[in-house]
Amino acid sequence: MRVLHLLNHTNRLNGHVHAAIDLACAQVKLGHSVAVASGGGDFDALLAANKVDTMLLSHERRPATLMKGLGVLYRQARDWRADVVHAHMMTSAVLAWPVCKILGIPLVTTVHNEFQRSSILMGLGTRVIAVSAAVARSMQRRGIPKSRLNVVLNGTIGSVRFEGKDRTPRHLDSPAIIFVGGQHPRKGLPDLFAAFSTVYKKNSGARLYVVGAGPYLDTYINLVSTMECASAVTFMGAQDDPFPFLLGADVFVLPSHADPAPLVLSEAREAGCAIVATDVDGIPELLEHGKAGILVPSREPARLSEVLCSLVENSGTLLEWRKNSQFNLEHLRIERVARETLEVYAAASRRSRGQPAKRA
Structure with missing residues (x-):
């Protein structure tokens, strides 16, 4: 054809x-x-x-x-x-x-x-x-x-975009929570920042890495600068290949308010991250309806922080969800x-x- x-x-x-x-x-x-x-x-x-x-x-x-x-x-x-x-x-x-x-x-x-x-x-x-x-x-x-x-x-698994790329994990301070995506309101980043603030108060060693660019990047940087967790949040900007950063992370989080079928979930699963994402649009389908990642309600930072704390504080739970991310991975x-x-x-x-x- x-x-x-x-x-x-x-x-x-x-x-x-x-x-x-x-x-x-x-x-x-x-x-x-x-x-x-x-x-x-x-x-x-x-x-x-x-x-x-x-x-x-x-x-x-x-x-x-x-x-x-x-x-x-x-x-x-x-x-x-x-x-x-x-x-x-x-x-x-x-x-x-x-x-x-x-x-x-x-x-x-x-x-x-x-x-x-x-x-x-x-x-x-x-x-x-x-x-x-x-x-x-x-x-x-x-x-x-x-x-x-x-x-x-x-x-995205098997994409030619990744062929020949360096697959050495980037060093991120652990426990490392990462977000990869555009800096847009529909991605729900203020919810993530509010949730991470709670995580940081309970676990001062936790770190949040934000990869991506967009029209609200400066707004979000300014927002985080006023929070107690500011020193534990790193804005890394746009990256041509975020996969090595995913490989270096423990938890990938996607707090979207709307997201038809984000490609980054396929990449985060392939990288073996434990995944936490909101139960909206096509996200549940990409996470096998909760078998490959933890689904949380959208716009509820308290629930998001609760789940993130459970992963940060319990190495067994973290390992379990890293393994779960590989469930039916071939479908992607x-x-x-x-x-x-x-x-x-x-x-x-x-x-x-x-x-x-x-x-x-």
Whole structure:
């Protein structure tokens, strides 16, 4: 099959980009011809090294640019002889829909960030992939028929992004609690800081490491500077490869208020961290509904601190949950993601030809 992926860009530190890059390269390994059309970016060299064709397609949201982009995409899809177009963001879906209609090829879309209002436009796809069952339910409530939705849970294990990377654990003072993610309100970081303040009062040797960047980074740094635990919190900024930091940590914590299917949970599990995360959106699915990590209510710092204390204070409990993180870990391999996505393409192709979908 010839698969053309559409992305706004291919820059690092964007979850939907990481997921699409992983998928494209995994599909090549399975014997398919794959291309990525985008505004370009950091991963273009990696794509080329993994035999993924790259094409330039501007996604700038200006009327003249979008109109030009329609013509560019039409020629790219026609001349490259795409069997299916896979759009990963709203602008990509809007550009692809008329092109696919004219060329008579199926459009598959992936809803990576369903909390965005514009995500309803991903319903333009012949088939719509949700990155978790929670996202699928949300999109159904917003009007996308269940008959056009498929769930393909995120996974990163085996990603080419990690090939050849240094896997030496970074030294972190133990007991080390780590957060990796964007500095955004939906990630719930103030809840984590409040919880860690309690942990620190009871266990002054505990340390919190915050990896990531975002628009609220300075706000959070200022917030922590006023707390008694300030000396025990280290903001490490954005890291191209956070995996060595995960390897050096004891506990990974994700206090999100909303999170469709965060890739970092796959990475934290692979690193063997004990995991504590909120019971929202796709997080329970990535943690095997509590078998691979401890689930806590969102927006409840007291409960979060209670669980963190139990791990920090009890080495047996910590070891147990580090082992639990490996439960059914193979399900988070990128090859599984690629194979399930190819099945969605096949269903989309049958639909575009007017054939009935195969029943499971």
